[in-house]
Amino acid sequence: MNQKILYVRLPCNPIFPIGVVYLSDHIHKLFPEVEQKICDLGTVAPLDFNSAIDTCIDEFQPTLLVFSWRDIQIYAPVGGRGGNPLQNAFEFYYASNPLIRLRGALGGFKVATAYYGELWRNEGLIKRGLKRARKYYPEARAVVGGGAVSVFYEQLQKQLPKGTIVSVGEGEALLEKLLKGEDFSGERCYIAGETKPRERLIHEWPTPIEKSACNYDYIGSIWSDFDYYLQENDFYIGVQTKRGCPHNCCYCVYTVVEGKQVRINPADEVVEEMRQLYDRGIRNFWFTDAQFIPAKRFIPDVVELLQKILDSGMKDIHWASYIRADNLTPQLCDLMAKTGMNYFEIGITSGSQELVRKMRMGYNLRTVLQNCRDLKAAGFNDLVSVNYSFNVIDETYETIRQTIAYHRELESIFGEDKVEPAIFFIGLQPHTHLEEYALQNDILKPGYDPMSLMPWTAKKLLWNPEPLGSFFGKVCLQAWKQNPHDFGREVMRILEEKLGRAPLEEALTAPIESTKKELSAV
Ligand code: B12
Ligand code: SF4
Numbered sequence: 001m002n003q004k005i006l007y008v009r010l011p012c013n014p015i016f017p018i019g020v021v022y023l024s025d026h027i028h029k030l031f032p033e034v035e036q037k038i039c040d041l042g043t044v045a046p047l048d049f050n051s052a053i054d055t056c057i058d059e060f061q062p063t064l065l066v067f068s069w070r071d072i073q074i075y076a077p078v079g080g081r082g083g084n085p086l087q088n089a090f091e092f093y094y095a096s097n098p099l100i101r102l103r104g105a106l107g108g109f110k111v112a113t114a115y116y117g118e119l120w121r122n123e124g125l126i127k128r129g130l131k132r133a134r135k136y137y138p139e140a141r142a143v144v145g146g147g148a149v150s151v152f153y154e155q156l157q158k159q160l161p162k163g164t165i166v167s168v169g170e171g172e173a174l175l176e177k178l179l180k181g182e183d184f185s186g187e188r189c190y191i192a193g194e195t196k197p198r199e200r201l202i203h204e205w206p207t208p209i210e211k212s213a214c215n216y217d218y219i220g221s222i223w224s225d226f227d228y229y230l231q232e233n234d235f236y237i238g239v240q241t242k243r244g245c246p247h248n249c250c251y252c253v254y255t256v257v258e259g260k261q262v263r264i265n266p267a268d269e270v271v272e273e274m275r276q277l278y279d280r281g282i283r284n285f286w287f288t289d290a291q292f293i294p295a296k297r298f299i300p301d302v303v304e305l306l307q308k309i310l311d312s313g314m315k316d317i318h319w320a321s322y323i324r325a326d327n328l329t330p331q332l333c334d335l336m337a338k339t340g341m342n343y344f345e346i347g348i349t350s351g352s353q354e355l356v357r358k359m360r361m362g363y364n365l366r367t368v369l370q371n372c373r374d375l376k377a378a379g380f381n382d383l384v385s386v387n388y389s390f391n392v393i394d395e396t397y398e399t400i401r402q403t404i405a406y407h408r409e410l411e412s413i414f415g416e417d418k419v420e421p422a423i424f425f426i427g428l429q430p431h432t433h434l435e436e437y438a439l440q441n442d443i444l445k446p447g448y449d450p451m452s453l454m455p456w457t458a459k460k461l462l463w464n465p466e467p468l469g470s471f472f473g474k475v476c477l478q479a480w481k482q483n484p485h486d487f488g489r490e491v492m493r494i495l496e497e498k499l500g501r502a503p504l505e506e507a508l509t510a511p512i513e514s515t516k517k518e519l520s521a522v
Helices: 018-030 046-060 083-092 100-137 147-152 172-180 218-224 226-231 266-281 298-312 330-338 351-360 367-375 397-414 432-440 455-461 469-482 483-501 504-508
Strands: 004-009 035-040 066-069 140-146 165-167 189-190 237-239 285-286 318-322 343-348 383-389 421-425
Touching: 004 018, 004 046, 004 237, 018 035, 018 066, 018 172, 018 218, 018 237, 035 046, 035 218, 046 100, 066 100, 066 172, 066 421, 083 100, 083 455, 083 469, 100 140, 140 147, 140 172, 140 343, 140 504, 165 172, 165 455, 189 432, 218 226, 266 298, 298 330, 330 367, 351 367, 351 397, 367 397, 367 504, 397 421, 397 483, 397 504, 421 483, 432 483
Parallel strands: 004 035, 004 066, 066 140, 140 165, 237 285, 285 318, 318 343, 343 383, 383 421
Antiparallel strands: 165 189
């Protein structure tokens, strides 16, 4: 019998569901006879999730359910999901005023309820969908994948219905084998209740796939809500230009989810894909790569892509991405400005070269500054978000002073209003060097649950260890009180007021010494 695949993007903020779009496009190119449909619960109101999935299944009667689960983890300095999780956690852990602590506890409870509620709801939707599909086709199967599953695949094995295939990383090769009826046990997956995830499954290399331009005419034909993302002008539609990141940053799991080998999608295909979206009215693109310019050796590929975008005549577009700003050249800066980059995020994490080295990030902060000057000279005049995660490892008052010096230099290059300090605290993730470090240093116990939001675990997973933990906690609380709408800048101001600023040269110089605590020794 002919396979019928229903892709269910589980509830999520309405970020363009590029994962299921690419999967269904890939399958269509290989198996044009297979019927497919996309059901995006990201565009559905919460009260209608059950009825929306029921209707999709009743109408389509799938033989295979592909559930895509994008995000689970919520530690971010932004509102959403029942409140600002970072603020609630910090109020609960660090406030000296008992009333504020109580407010934090209540807020934390609200966030935790929303968090567990979402987990159970998504698990419920998977069970419900499978049960309903089996009414029509008793052999119907469920496969679950996506960003959240890639990070938490080990924890999810007990929660999913027996027989569900749980996939890590890219799903193209797995779905292909499933449809061909081939043995898929060699893919990055396991079967809930039947097989166990292999040791270090996430470290296995993804199967390289030659990516061609997504066929949006076809996608429009299997996805009735596609228009939802075309109507609003402020959506940044995802386009992937490459996969993989060769770096080793201590807290990052992208490098294992996508693998260290960078695979470039042909520039002509990327431009062709953008052109199809452009012709449908899209002007904002997010290059969803782990890093748009992962290393110097990929600069020529990015130059080729941007030059082709420029030559294509799509002149009124904007794009954004994660950018390693140590890998820019004046030519690249020029192309970035000319092709409409109007926002980028640099995750330097700290403005202290010493700490950047200890976190294994491979950044040269001096080069980043020089490249930012080139970018400004090339005409870039938009917003830069600089991600700082304080207190990852070996932070001292001195390294904080250095970060302030560095940040002020970025402001002097782009303008204070253009540099947005995004203050994160690392949400510790499984399979990272930081997790290994926490286990080796008795901060976490083996067998801990990385998905737990119980206050005693969450305090360790929301990485802000003593001796500086309480200091940062109090600074953040003060910033939320004084200027909640400009939290990042306020944190920087308070830190500078309290600790002063180091000479810039100090920030840019890292003494070469190896301490026992250094992560590169883990
Ligand atoms: C780009 C990106 C963003 C951009 C998105 C821009 C845009 N307009 O699309 C921005 C910066 C906005 C963003 C924001 C956030 N993000 Co983000 N983001 C990413 C990133 C780097 C790439 C995602 C992507 O689009 N990849 C390209 C597409 C094609 O891949 P994909 O969707 O993963 O789909 C592939 C596979 O997953 C798989 N697959 C997908 N579904 C299924 C289903 C089945 C059955 C199978 C077999 C396979 C499969 O096959 C697909 C094709 O190969 C990932 C990390 C990473 N390297 O994957 C994090 C990631 C998805 N983000 C994450 C998070 C948490 C967030 C935030 C919630 C952060 C926060 N706390 O604020 C926010 C908010 C998002 C929201 N929902 O509101 C997490 C989610 C997991 C988690 N920890 O819970 C990730 C995995 C990062 C991480 N390691 O923590 N993000
Ligand atoms: S450069 Fe970015 S994507 Fe790559 S390992 Fe570091 S943090 Fe992760």
